[in-house]
Amino acid sequence: MARVVVAGAGAIGASVAYHLALLGADDVVLADAGDVAGGATAKAMGGVRQQFSTAAEVRLAQASIRFFEELGAAFFQQVGYVFIATTEVGLAELEERHAVQSELGVPVERVDSARVAALVPGLETADVLGGVYCGEDGTAIPGDVTRELVVRAGALGVDVREQTDALALDRDVLVVACGPSSAQVAARIGVELPIRPLCRQLVHTTPVAGLAERLPMTVESETGFHFRRRDDALVLAMSEATPRWGFAELVDDELAADWLARLHLRFPAAAGAQIETAWAGLYDMTPDAHPIVGFVGGGVYSACGFSGHGFMQSPAVGRAAAEEILGLTPSLDLSPYRLERFEAGAVFPERVVL
Numbered sequence: 001m002a003r004v005v006v007a008g009a010g011a012i013g014a015s016v017a018y019h020l021a022l023l024g025a026d027d028v029v030l031a032d033a034g035d036v037a038g039g040a041t042a043k044a045m046g047g048v049r050q051q052f053s054t055a056a057e058v059r060l061a062q063a064s065i066r067f068f069e070e071l072g073a074a075f076f077q078q079v080g081y082v083f084i085a086t087t088e089v090g091l092a093e094l095e096e097r098h099a100v101q102s103e104l105g106v107p108v109e110r111v112d113s114a115r116v117a118a119l120v121p122g123l124e125t126a127d128v129l130g131g132v133y134c135g136e137d138g139t140a141i142p143g144d145v146t147r148e149l150v151v152r153a154g155a156l157g158v159d160v161r162e163q164t165d166a167l168a169l170d171r172d173v174l175v176v177a178c179g180p181s182s183a184q185v186a187a188r189i190g191v192e193l194p195i196r197p198l199c200r201q202l203v204h205t206t207p208v209a210g211l212a213e214r215l216p217m218t219v220e221s222e223t224g225f226h227f228r229r230r231d232d233a234l235v236l237a238m239s240e241a242t243p244r245w246g247f248a249e250l251v252d253d254e255l256a257a258d259w260l261a262r263l264h265l266r267f268p269a270a271a272g273a274q275i276e277t278a279w280a281g282l283y284d285m286t287p288d289a290h291p292i293v294g295f296v297g298g299g300v301y302s303a304c305g306f307s308g309h310g311f312m313q314s315p316a317v318g319r320a321a322a323e324e325i326l327g328l329t330p331s332l333d334l335s336p337y338r339l340e341r342f343e344a345g346a347v348f349p350e351r352v353v354l
Ligand SMILES: Cc1cc2nc3c(=O)[nH]c(=O)nc-3n(C[C@H](O)[C@H](O)[C@H](O)COP(=O)(O)OP(=O)(O)OC[C@H]3O[C@@H](n4cnc5c(N)ncnc54)[C@H](O)[C@@H]3O)c2cc1C
Pocket: 007, 008, 009, 010, 011, 012, 013, 014, 031, 032, 033, 034, 035, 036, 037, 038, 039, 040, 041, 042, 043, 044, 045, 046, 047, 048, 142, 164, 165, 166, 167, 177, 178, 179, 180, 181, 185, 200, 201, 202, 280, 281, 282, 283, 303, 304, 306, 307, 308, 309, 310, 311, 312, 313
């Protein structure tokens, strides 16, 4: 059987390697230039949702949720995701997405401000016109899930190597799952991938007393400001008005202070919270914010460009990519994610990039 080298032991590479082994591949190396889950995966918010705006992304997320459910409560807290709208325009957008999601069977409900207040005790809802909620969505710690998959992959015979440049290894197939470095790694073997790193940051607050046990991920639809519970504190994030392209992973203190102020207004229950710490990481952005999955050259398979939502999609993508690499029919339609779509100029925008 062919030797498959998976470059990158983040959420994506770990899932591809694990699924390759599950499907019977007996010569798989999972190599990381650094440590397992040491890249973007370590920096992620850990949101897992099915509430996307395009059918393709919703399907990927749906298949992944089942996997997270199987991992169980130790790894996946199924606390739900609520999007709130404070304008008619915002509400109409949520309504449009609700239609796409429900058509595909996602149990997403419309909620009024009273229900939002019940779902997120302590939230300011006076200006909330309505929202949508999906109780199947939730949160996880991406590093924990990834390390678990690597352990499982190792138990199935995958050769896991840290501090190893994957390109230095002999292989029949190379899977490029190098997150924000994917374009650079692919370029070394003559493959051009349109992936750019984008700096994003998260803020971790000091402990907040009395947080609901099952606090949903709460997202302001119009601003993109969102927060989740992590242990006895909150993690804050927000889409940034001015994109910070490049490899520099820097925390912008002004943004962090702005988000804390937003938290105090939106969630007075956390009025005493301060910034405990903040960190920055990189999204691996493609021009249409969808990943590039598939063979991109002789013996080179791309599994990158996840544009800020790779952790939650990693189970389904890992499975489908492994099937395709082994010559099986992928259990998911990967055709929306081919590299060729950029040559044809065909792009379909995923609007819910948080
Ligand atoms: C601030 C922030 C918040 C996020 N929030 C979410 C969220 O809520 N939900 C969600 O789904 N996603 C989120 N993401 C995105 C998510 O983190 C990524 O999509 C996902 O973790 C990507 O995983 P990966 O395996 O592709 O990349 P990475 O985790 O970056 O792993 C790539 C690995 O490749 C290795 N590598 C590089 N070059 C080589 C080489 N030559 N040989 C071998 N190994 C190599 C690196 O060392 C690295 O470990 C967030 C990201 C950030 C930065």
